Amino acid sequence: MKIHNFSAGPSILPQEVFDEASVAVKDLNGSGLSILEISHRSKAFVDILDEAVSLVGELLKIGSEHKVLFLSGGASTQFAMVPLNFLNEGASASYVDTGTWSAKAIKEARAFGNINLLASSKEDQYRHIPKGYDIPSGDAYLHITTNNTVYGTQFREIPSSPIPIVADMSSDIFSRPVDINKYGLIYAGAQKNMGPAGTTLVVVREDMVGKAERHVPSMWNYKTHIAKNSSFNTPPVFPIYVSMLNLRWVRKNGGIEAMEKRSMERAKLIYDEVDRNPLFTGTTQKEDRSRMNATFLLADGYRNLEEEFLKQCKEAGISGIKGHRSVGGFRASMYNALKLESVQLLVDVMRDLERRKG
């Protein structure tokens, strides 16, 4: 049976990426060697890394002010690396709290300097994205989490900021255009729209690095990785290779503009059904709905149908639809590689439940 993978991450990637990666695990480009056994200093891998960096630059329209790095340690490592590098003792940085991940970023940053919590939607169970706050122009940076996988909200507009924005784009990078000039640093764990788990994309404005007043260990210093082209130590070869294959697929399929159009189509299909079907209800403010992670619940009076709906989904080959425990209900994560037909299938199952139980 074909599985329709709605997992929040690690998540679906295109079938042709799996196919090509599977071949390379046995034999990379006819070399007689597996991608898993080649030196990270070999021409074969240096070419792969260079191509991955170049694809990121092309897709996100990154100019020469910013550097593209492939690191490891996940976005959670960036929660500490960002203030370690950019927030000197006694200085301040601005954060907006929009959910689980931004709260973790704030917690890690507090140990390094003063944190101005500009806004938070915590009191509202993170059902909206705060707007209309002032951003102190003297702060080192403004940190935001552009998409919230847990609560299903997304910054539809990136704030105008007098200071460089540091953005955790783990769950919506490569799904819409990025105005690179707004950003001091962008980071993203690979395991949604970029590739498999095991590498972390960092795009950083070069003039911001190397200015920390405290000691920064080599591996946690952006300067090190810029100087060594992400190969100061052995990089995560295979996760970078698969990310490169996936970025090739993004380009071949129309680039960021096409990815954004597809994400809008998927989001419209599911949210229209959530709003139309009397058995379901959305969990967030409509204008802040995420195009990546649609969260929804059974409406009052139908809550007892949860197990039945999950069973129906499973029988249809729909995987990973159960909501995060903080929100309950359901979550349809719809990353770049998810086809519209998978969302249609989910909608069909929702309609079938309505026909039978509505």
Add this chain to the structure above:
Amino acid sequence: MKIHNFSAGPSILPQEVFDEASVAVKDLNGSGLSILEISHRSKAFVDILDEAVSLVGELLKIGSEHKVLFLSGGASTQFAMVPLNFLNEGASASYVDTGTWSAKAIKEARAFGNINLLASSKEDQYRHIPKGYDIPSGDAYLHITTNNTVYGTQFREIPSSPIPIVADMSSDIFSRPVDINKYGLIYAGAQKNMGPAGTTLVVVREDMVGKAERHVPSMWNYKTHIAKNSSFNTPPVFPIYVSMLNLRWVRKNGGIEAMEKRSMERAKLIYDEVDRNPLFTGTTQKEDRSRMNATFLLADGYRNLEEEFLKQCKEAGISGIKGHRSVGGFRASMYNALKLESVQLLVDVMRDLERRKG
């Protein structure tokens, strides 16, 4: 043509591991999902991680005092994490300098506390492993690098130490028995005897963690990863999966004792030829020769044959034999998965050169 992979790392793994990993990239255990798209919270992955942890414990005979972690960031991250967690300000730690990697570990540690450099073979171009030094009993730990990939030396005997040993075993773990009671912490980048690049094994004595007096960010605190069974954040799923497959292979093929026996056979074959063949000469003190990385040069009078020998190797399908630039000459890295027949082939090429040019 079959390639005989002598790469220093990332390095050869068993063919059956490549075969099984290749299948799982398309379909993990008939689930209809790729290993690259499953959630790290899924039962499928939790089982994989549990089995990997259990295999490490069984193979290295690890008792309940130590915890097994699969992290990311490579051994280079451990160079800083070890003193960050274990070396309080004003306290001292002992280090032995035996080459490139221990020198890097020492450099990172100096920022955190006092370093007692007990011994160094730097003046001897790292051609031997220092012995006969006193280990201060008041130091937090003794750090050693058990095998030196660059210079081709190895601690044949681990020192008796009044303090816990912290050992970088990146390049010889799972090639010989480990007396776990000697160690406070063992770390190893996966990409030699354990698996592909992208995960780092840490085995740590639980009673040593959580005692740092300074602030330790969550991701760099061993306590975090012990508490969350290496899943505080998304772990490097695929590198851990392949490591698990490889550790299964180690067990199926006789465990650590069999791996040690095989490593002795490979080492004897190559070093006997280096010592017998008048065209070649070893680079290190014989008693400290590494069983993992055999370094050798063309002897005086034959140095002009370097290009020719490398060409011959290439024609025979021998890959990765060029020495590190710090030493020059040749380096035969012979990790667990390398067959004796590959070493025999290299010896045949050395003999052929002797016949034609000796």
